[in-house]
Amino acid sequence: MFSKACEYGIKSIIYIASQSMLDRRVKIGEVVENTDSPIAFTAKIVGALVKENIVQSVTGPYGGFYIDKHRMEQIKMSDIVTAIDGDSIFNGCGLGLKECDDEQPCPMHFKFVQIRADLKNMLNSTSILELAEGLKAGESILMR
Amino acid sequence: MFSKACEYGIKSIIYIASQSMLDRRVKIGEVVENTDSPIAFTAKIVGALVKENIVQSVTGPYGGFYIDKHRMEQIKMSDIVTAIDGDSIFNGCGLGLKECDDEQPCPMHFKFVQIRADLKNMLNSTSILELAEGLKAGESILMR
DNA sequence: TTAATTTAAGACAAATTTATCATAAATGAA
DNA sequence: TTCATTTATGATAAATTTGTCTTAAATTAA
Numbered sequence: 001m002f003s004k005a006c007e008y009g010i011k012s013i014i015y016i017a018s019q020s021m022l023d024r025r026v027k028i029g030e031v032v033e034n035t036d037s038p039i040a041f042t043a044k045i046v047g048a049l050v051k052e053n054i055v056q057s058v059t060g061p062y063g064g065f066y067i068d069k070h071r072m073e074q075i076k077m078s079d080i081v082t083a084i085d086g087d088s089i090f091n092g093c094g095l096g097l098k099e100c101d102d103e104q105p106c107p108m109h110f111k112f113v114q115i116r117a118d119l120k121n122m123l124n125s126t127s128i129l130e131l132a133e134g135l136k137a138g139e140s141i142l143m144r
Numbered sequence: 145m146f147s148k149a150c151e152y153g154i155k156s157i158i159y160i161a162s163q164s165m166l167d168r169r170v171k172i173g174e175v176v177e178n179t180d181s182p183i184a185f186t187a188k189i190v191g192a193l194v195k196e197n198i199v200q201s202v203t204g205p206y207g208g209f210y211i212d213k214h215r216m217e218q219i220k221m222s223d224i225v226t227a228i229d230g231d232s233i234f235n236g237c238g239l240g241l242k243e244c245d246d247e248q249p250c251p252m253h254f255k256f257v258q259i260r261a262d263l264k265n266m267l268n269s270t271s272i273l274e275l276a277e278g279l280k281a282g283e284s285i286l287m288r
Numbered sequence: 289t290t291a292a293t294t295t296a297a298g299a300c301a302a303a304t305t306t307a308t309c310a311t312a313a314a315t316g317a318a
Numbered sequence: 319t320t321c322a323t324t325t326a327t328g329a330t331a332a333a334t335t336t337g338t339c340t341t342a343a344a345t346t347a348a
Contacts, residue, residue: 001145001233004306007240014251027324036241041307047326060315061323077252089145096151097180099288107158107275107284108221115263122255131251140251144243148336171294185337191296204345205293289348296343306333313326318319 006084009045011035011142013080016046016055016065017072017132025064036143045084052083072129081123090120150228153189155179155286157224160190160199160209161216161276169208180287189228196227216273225267234264 002010015034019026028046032039046065050057054075057065067075081089093100094112102109134140146154156175163170172190176183190209194201198219201209211219225233237244238256246253278284 001236001238002240004240007238010252011239029324038307040309043325044307044327050325057325058315059313059323059325062316063314063324065325092145094145094151095155095286096146096148097285097288100285104288105284106286107279108154108270109284111266111270115259115266118262119259122259126252126255135251140249140253141241141244142239142250144241144248173294182337184339187295188297188337194295201295202345203293203295203343206346207294207344209295292345292347294343294345297341299338299340301336301338303336304334306331308329308331310329311327313324315324316322318321 001089002081003085005041005045006081008035008037008042009049009084010077010080011037012042012046012065013049013055013067013075013128014131014135015142017067017128018135020066020069020072021132021136025058025062025066027064031065034142049080049083052079054079054083067128069129072132073127075128076124077126077128077131078120078123080128090116145233146225147229149185149189150225152179152181152186153193153228154221154224155181156186156190156209157193157199157211157219157272158275158279159286161211161272162279164210164213164216165276165280169202169206169210171208175209178286193224193227196223198223198227211272213273216276217271219272220268221270221272221275222264222267224272234260 012031012035015031016026028039028043031046032042046055049055055065055067057063093106094108095106097106100106100109135142156179159175159178160170172183172187175190176186190199193199199209199211201207237250238252239250241250244250244253279286
């Protein structure tokens with residue numbers, strides 16, 4: 001469904017957000033230890049998300065990654081997915097056709113419309129805050 | 145969503161089915177001309193689907209691929225997807241966790257449950273016959 | 289039987305994704 | 319200032335997916 005890069009990115013953001021709620025900046029080493037992700041690859045992905053203004057960073061000693069509390073509510077899952085994987089999962093044709101729409105539909109087009117709308121809606125309405133709260137409360141896991 | 149191999153496989157099967165309804169065997173060259181797919185790669189994929197008993201083939205002159213009419217009704221989209229991409233799209237964790245279920249859920253688990261159930265249901269209930277009929281009637285396209 | 293045609297199968301190559309490594313830049317403490 | 323620490327960046331490498339090419343096997347017609 002998502003690329004590995006996207007999976008690592010999402011897990012990292014959720015972990016960083018959960019710690020930011022406790023006013024803790026986290027280093028990339030701590031992030032990957034808590035998300036079962038490869039350190040260098042994940043550092044690059046999180047770095048890209050800094051550029052996208054999804055997460056913030058401070059270099060040097062006592063530095064690390066964090067997310068402003070008021071941003072957590074604004075940032076949706078769809079923002080992370082779009083930043084890393086683009087929007088093909090939302091808009092691309094299920095059979096890979098360049099052009100495929102209601103006027104010139106592929107044989108699966110109308111079958112996919114509903115599924116994609118549901119997926120889009122779910123990711124658009126899921127904030128990082130919500131996910132981080134669930135994680136902090138120990139209701140879910142980020143590893144295994 | 146699906147791999148390129150899966151996209152080519154699905155398009156090939158729909159085209160072959162549409163021609164089988166006219167009692168025409170089709171050669172791989174005709175399949176790729178009508179589905180905008182790479183010939184050698186697609187030949188390999190369709191060959192794998194022969195082994196899975198999703199499509200049938202005859203070698204030699206006047207040979208080609210075809211699908212029994214009564215099989216078209218039995219074969220579902222989910223059979224093709226599973227044969228080529230496996231079942232990770234139906235059962236895998238959205239964040240890539242090895243173990244993720246109702247008891248030990250990842251932060252996105254319950255959000256994905258419904259989406260995946262809908263996708264599974266859609267692919268399980270869509271037969272090749274239905275897609276081939278729509279294509280034959282010119283209601284949809286396989287290229288572009 | 290021979291030759292032509294088509295799928296079957298496996299080796300090989302290119303492209304993309306995933307991942308690592310080395311170095312630069314920024315920051316803070318001593 | 320100097321040094322240690324951490325993110326930022328770019329080069330490189332490994333793994334996977336995508337794609338090609340060559341040859342074998344099967345089938346049919348002449």
